[in-house]
Amino acid sequence: MLLKQETLRGIESGSITVAFRKWRRPTVKAGGTLVTSVGQLSINAVEVVSLEAITTSEALAAGFSSLESLRSQFLRRADGEVYRVRLAMAGPDPRVALRGEIPDAAELGSILERLARLDSRSRSGTWTGRVLTLLRERPEERTGDLAEGIGMDKAGFKVNVRQRRRAPPP
DSSP states (O other): OOOOHHHHHHHHHTSOOEEEEEESSOSSOTTOEEEETTEEEEEEEEEEOOGGGOOHHHHHHTTOSOHHHHHHHHHTOOSSEEEEEEEEEEESOTHHHHTOOOOOHHHHHHHHHHHHHHHHHOTTOSOHHHHHHHHHHOTTSOHHHHGGGGTOOHHHHHHHHHHHHHSOOO
16 A cells, blocks of 8 residues: 555644545555554554545545545546545554664774675675665665665665675674
């Protein structure tokens, strides 16, 4: 379920508590969670609803300026049913805690040589030192968002970084 940054900020502040989507089948389920740029969201309920049953207060709680603007969004899409998704902030992004400590500059310099062995066997070329430096310089950014910084595709970059974090010291 994709949510715009404006919507995520509304959920974070508590002003948005519901979302409406038109799906052939739901992409989230009640009791599940969604990890987003503002933190982890809890999906409290997912239910089919007719456009006529949606109230003005629900439209406002979904971040729309009026019930008519919400309804007009769904009239443009032919396929699927309208779902009401009740959601709330569940907490911080759990991936942040998994990032671990990044070595300081002195430690980084001393291990780059050892990591060159890993790079020499990597199908992605020599990238480990660049990745560690990038993580040190920008620790607040999600791993996937850093991929562009070294010219790698997001999926491959994330896999490689996870492998390096789990790998024993060379």
